[in-house]
Amino acid sequence: MSDLDEEYQLEYFHEEGFERKECPSCGAHFWTRDHDRELCGEPPCAEYEFIDNPGFDDEYSLEEMREAFLSFFEEHDHERIDPYPVAANRWRDDVLLTQASIYDFQPLVTSGETPPPANPLCVSQPCIRMQDIDNVGKTGRHTMAFEMMAHHAFNAREDIEDPDKYAYEGEVYWKNETVRYCDELLDSLGADLDGVTYIEDPWVGGGNAGPAIEVIYRGLELATLVFMCMEQDPDGEYELKDGNTYSYMDTYIVDTGYGLERWTWMSQGTPTVYEAVYPEMIAFLKENAGIEHTDAEAELIGRAARLSGQLDIDDVDDVEAAREEIAATLGVETDELRALVEPLENIYAIADHCRTLAYMLGDGIVPSNVGTGYLVRMVLRRTKRLVDTVGIDAPLDELVDMQAERLDYRNRDTIRDIVRTEVEKYRETLERGGRQVERLADEYAAREEPIPLDEVIELYDSRGIQPDMVEEIATEHGAEVEIPDNFYSLVAARHSGADADDDDAIQSGLDDRIAELPETEKLYYEEPERTDFEAIVLDVIEREEGVYDIVLDQTMFYPEGGGQPADTGTLSTDDVTAEISDAQEVDGVILHRSDTDPGKGEFVRGAIDGTRRRRLMQHHTATHIIGYAAREVLGDHVRQAGAQKGVDSSRFDIRHYERISREQIKRIERVANQIVTDNVAVKQEWPDRRDAEDRHGFDLYQGGIPPGETLRLIHVAEDVQACAGTHVLRTGDVGTIKILSTERVQDGVERFVFAAGDAAIEATQRTEDALYAAAETLDVSPQEVPDTAARFFEEWKARGKQIEDLKEQLAEVRAQGGGGDAEEIDLGQTTAIIQRVDADMDELRATANALVEEGSVAVLGSGLDGATFVVAVPDQIDINAGTVVGELASMVGGGGGGPPDFAQGGGPDAEALDEALEAAADVLKRLLEA
Ligand SMILES: [Zn+2]
Numbered sequence: 062m063s064d065l066d067e068e069y070q071l072e073y074f075h076e077e078g079f080e081r082k083e084c085p086s087c088g089a090h091f092w093t094r095d096h097d098r099e100l101c102g103e104p105p106c107a108e109y110e111f112i113d114n115p116g117f118d119d120e121y122s123l124e125e126m127r128e129a130f131l132s133f134f135e136e137h138d139h140e141r142i143d144p145y146p147v148a149a150n151r152w153r154d155d156v157l158l159t160q161a162s163i164y165d166f167q168p169l170v171t172s173g174e175t176p177p178p179a180n181p182l183c184v185s186q187p188c189i190r191m192q193d194i195d196n197v198g199k200t201g202r203h204t205m206a207f208e209m210m211a212h213h214a215f216n217a218r219e220d221i222e223d224p225d226k227y228a229y230e231g232e233v234y235w236k237n238e239t240v241r242y243c244d245e246l247l248d249s250l251g252a253d254l255d256g257v258t259y260i261e262d263p264w265v266g267g268g269n270a271g272p273a274i275e276v277i278y279r280g281l282e283l284a285t286l287v288f289m290c291m292e293q294d295p296d297g298e299y300e301l302k303d304g305n306t307y308s309y310m311d312t313y314i315v316d317t318g319y320g321l322e323r324w325t326w327m328s329q330g331t332p333t334v335y336e337a338v339y340p341e342m343i344a345f346l347k348e349n350a351g352i353e354h355t356d357a358e359a360e361l362i363g364r365a366a367r368l369s370g371q372l373d374i375d376d377v378d379d380v381e382a383a384r385e386e387i388a389a390t391l392g393v394e395t396d397e398l399r400a401l402v403e404p405l406e407n408i409y410a411i412a413d414h415c416r417t418l419a420y421m422l423g424d425g426i427v428p429s430n431v432g433t434g435y436l437v438r439m440v441l442r443r444t445k446r447l448v449d450t451v452g453i454d455a456p457l458d459e460l461v462d463m464q465a466e467r468l469d470y471r472n473r474d475t476i477r478d479i480v481r482t483e484v485e486k487y488r489e490t491l492e493r494g495g496r497q498v499e500r501l502a503d504e505y506a507a508r509e510e511p512i513p514l515d516e517v518i519e520l521y522d523s524r525g526i527q528p529d530m531v532e533e534i535a536t537e538h539g540a541e542v543e544i545p546d547n548f549y550s551l552v553a554a555r556h557s558g559a560d561a562d563d564d565d566a567i568q569s570g571l572d573d574r575i576a577e578l579p580e581t582e583k584l585y586y587e588e589p590e591r592t593d594f595e596a597i598v599l600d601v602i603e604r605e606e607g608v609y610d611i612v613l614d615q616t617m618f619y620p621e622g623g624g625q626p627a628d629t630g631t632l633s634t635d636d637v638t639a640e641i642s643d644a645q646e647v648d649g650v651i652l653h654r655s656d657t658d659p660g661k662g663e664f665v666r667g668a669i670d671g672t673r674r675r676r677l678m679q680h681h682t683a684t685h686i687i688g689y690a691a692r693e694v695l696g697d698h699v700r701q702a703g704a705q706k707g708v709d710s711s712r713f714d715i716r717h718y719e720r721i722s723r724e725q726i727k728r729i730e731r732v733a734n735q736i737v738t739d740n741v742a743v744k745q746e747w748p749d750r751r752d753a754e755d756r757h758g759f760d761l762y763q764g765g766i767p768p769g770e771t772l773r774l775i776h777v778a779e780d781v782q783a784c785a786g787t788h789v790l791r792t793g794d795v796g797t798i799k800i801l802s803t804e805r806v807q808d809g810v811e812r813f814v815f816a817a818g819d820a821a822i823e824a825t826q827r828t829e830d831a832l833y834a835a836a837e838t839l840d841v842s843p844q845e846v847p848d849t850a851a852r853f854f855e856e857w858k859a860r861g862k863q864i865e866d867l868k869e870q871l872a873e874v875r876a877q878g879g880g881g882d883a884e885e886i887d888l889g890q891t892t893a894i895i896q897r898v899d900a901d902m903d904e905l906r907a908t909a910n911a912l913v914e915e916g917s918v919a920v921l922g923s924g925l926d927g928a929t930f931v932v933a934v935p936d937q938i939d940i941n942a943g944t945v946v947g948e949l950a951s952m953v954g955g956g957g958g959g960p961p962d963f964a965q966g967g968g969p970d971a972e973a974l975d976e977a978l979e980a981a982a983d984v985l986k987r988l989l990e991a
């Protein structure tokens with residue numbers, strides 16, 4: 062570390078009469094104008110001295126302080142740039158959320174490949190640090206959402222061999238100017254410069270390093286000035302605090318961070334940062350929750366706040382221990398302090414989390430179970446839990462909207478919609494999850510073991526169950542569980558890796574041979590409609606017995622990529638024709654897969670399957686159109702989550718928070734087909750990356766973030782995408798677009814299955830065929846199918862119900878012997894049930910059928926309307942049911958008959974019914990013996 066000591070000997074410090082001192086308490090070196098000062102001034106070496114004693118001349122709101130900072134640097138020749146989204150994964154694929162202003166310029170600007178948007182520049186960049194989530198509200202100074210105000214200068218050494226090597230040249234300014242700016246800014250706000258210390262604190266991060274200075278004033282760290290000028294180098298001569306060796310780079314960058322919230326707080330001197338940053342919301346929440354304090358209590362809270370500046374859950378193992386210490390210092394009971402401070406802490410956290418949610422949802426992140434979607438869901442659920450704990454009765458979407466309004470987001474309706482949907486999903490989750498926690502609690506209570514942390518994290522991850530709910534239920538069920546104070550940082554850390562992109566290029570075991578070959582010239586971009594071409598075979602690589610990868614100097618074959626399958630076709634010499642079944646690109650070299658070797662050095666004529674290619678192009682252009690139409694209809698938050706083009710249909714996944722309705726599908730189809738009808742040109746261009754991002758924003762990267770300094774952009778009407786695929790020349794060439802179905806792939810991701818061109822017609826015809834077949838079965842016209850089907854369905858349901866009823870009645874009848882006694886008689890090869898059932902004909906028939914099914918002859922009589930009989934006979938039993946009915950009916954003054962297995966009949970004389978049934982046994986025996 063001492064290697065960098067020289068770096069801090071700034072002319073500016075010497076000119077201004079600063080003295081370099083060593084803090085006797087922590088050992089840090091720092092620079093100060095106050096020659097009597099001993100300590101470095103940073104907690105824990107000092108306390109907050111600005112509470113009730115603001116460090117600037119005037120009070121500033123968040124907005125005023127932001128403006129003061131940006132205009133100060135504008136006046137000092139910096140260009141003000143617009144902040145980037147908090148979802149950093151929209152322009153880089155190695156991180157999820159923006160955590161510092163330098164993220165905006167990584168990796169291409171910091172490496173010198175691309176110029177910065179301005180040089181020097183200033184920005185107030187919204188950031189989200191999930192790792193601080195457990196500190197929020199408790200320490201008085203941590204916020205999960207914050208704005209990092211910054212000025213940056215990008216410098217390149219002038220003494221390098223090739224000054225054009227980097228996208229910026231020469232030195233803009235370096236350390237002296239950076240410290241001077243900070244000093245002057247503090248001075249312009251009326252800070253007491255004698256109270257400011259500049260602490261030496263070398264910075265190391267992400268393979269880079271350099272000297273850095275922490276700016277401390279009245280106990281609060283206001284800014285960090287980082288001078289990024291070294292990179293990790295095994296041969297480097299500087300060993301830094303991470304144990305690695307570093308050497309100087311050709312580029313060197315001023316990377317500063319001024320916490321907007323801290324500067325605002327310093328100007329107000331409120332007990333916590335939260336009261337300075339969102340005073341209206343804190344007031345609203347306090348009132349809503351009915352929190353009031355006496356003057357004495359307010360005084361105590363203020364004193365506790367001053368001490369809690371030293372609280373940091375990462376350092377202090379246990380919040381409780383720290384709280385005890387503070388209570389002891391203040392001379393009050395820990396419980397008393399907790400009761401006073403805890404509801405406030407929760408309110409601070411709610412205000413902060415709502416601002417975090419406003420940033421995340423405002424920048425178009427949709428809740429889901431992966432990536433940034435997961436993180437926003439976690440914050441939302443934690444916030445909901447806090448709101449319920451404190452007893453706030455305002456709906457969460459209203460609270461988030463308060464912050465969204467202050468941050469000037471235009472999509473506030475969508476934000477509220479998403480919050481409402483998520484709160485409802487959370488409620489359902491809790492209902493289902495509660496039972497699972499109960500089972501788990503019982504299990505561990507029985508074993509007399511505490512519930513392990515892994516289980517709690519798993520419950521949270523898979524079921525969304527918050528740890529305090531686990532704690533609550535566990536206690537009720539006599540199980541123990543211990544939740545660490547940094548629970549949410551642990552969970553967030555699990556999910557903070559960037560989305561891994563699955564690229565299925567055949568990377569494994571790639572030969573040096575391919576690296577030696579020139580990149581294949583891609584003819585398909587110039588003339589996407591051409592199918593034949595000529596080429597030279599540069600190499601043939603035998604992958605395995607009879608499997609060849611053919612490399613050409615140029616090709617019309619599109620290699621699989623960006624969700625578009627490879628072209629197929631043939632490569633022919635005068636002697637052989639090689640069928641090409643696949644094409645893949647590796648480092649710019651396109652490999653044509655075949656089972657035939659056309660011969661290295663041969664001249665070949667290539668032909669791709671034109672119909673297949675045409676269909677793939679139609680589907681690819683249609684994918685862009687549907688993406689655009691979905692955003693038009695569903696909202697700007699809609700982003701592509703994946704796509705796979707095909708020949709007969711394609712699928713396209715989007716991030717969206719609810720199911721897509723039939724009406725929305727139709728509107729999307731209308732918007733999409735209007736673009737087709739407009740028949741506008743599909744344009745491609747290859748602009749500089751920075752330029753493209755400036756003009757179109759990061760929504761360019763819907764299909765993924767391609768590497769490189771230049772991008773290939775595809776314009777379809779108003780839609781612009783970075784895309785490597787092949788497209789039709791005009792939207793009219795797509796023919797038509799038909800959405801075939803939608804489905805939920807996972808929570809937060811909806812899938813469209815659609816077809817374009819001929820495939821759309823074929824798909825429509827298949828649907829029609831199904832409709833015509835149904836119409837024919839129902840014997841109605843296709844238009845009548847829905848009504849008819851509905852009617853049949855209703856009838857079918859009614860019958861089912863009736864059958865159920867009958868079966869029930871039958872069972873009762875059987876059990877109780879019905880309206881009369883059931884007589885069972887033995888006929889030798891079978892039995893017969895003879896019974897009076899005073900029921901209608903339907904029931905009689907059902908009962909008879911049921912009896913026959915069990916192998917009995919059934920003779921049933923009813924006196925409900927005259928006397929009626931039903932006789933049923935099982936197969937193979939030689940009794941004619943019609944004859945039986947005829948004989949019985951004649952006894953009640955009537956007639957009847959029917960087929961030999963089932964017959965019905967009767968007569969008017971109900972009085973004679975019982976007598977006739979009594980005679981039935983003899984009739985049966987006689988007929989059987991006959
Ligand atoms: Zn110190």
Ligand SMILES: [Zn+2]
Nearest residue numbers: 764784785786
């Ligand atoms: Zn595309």
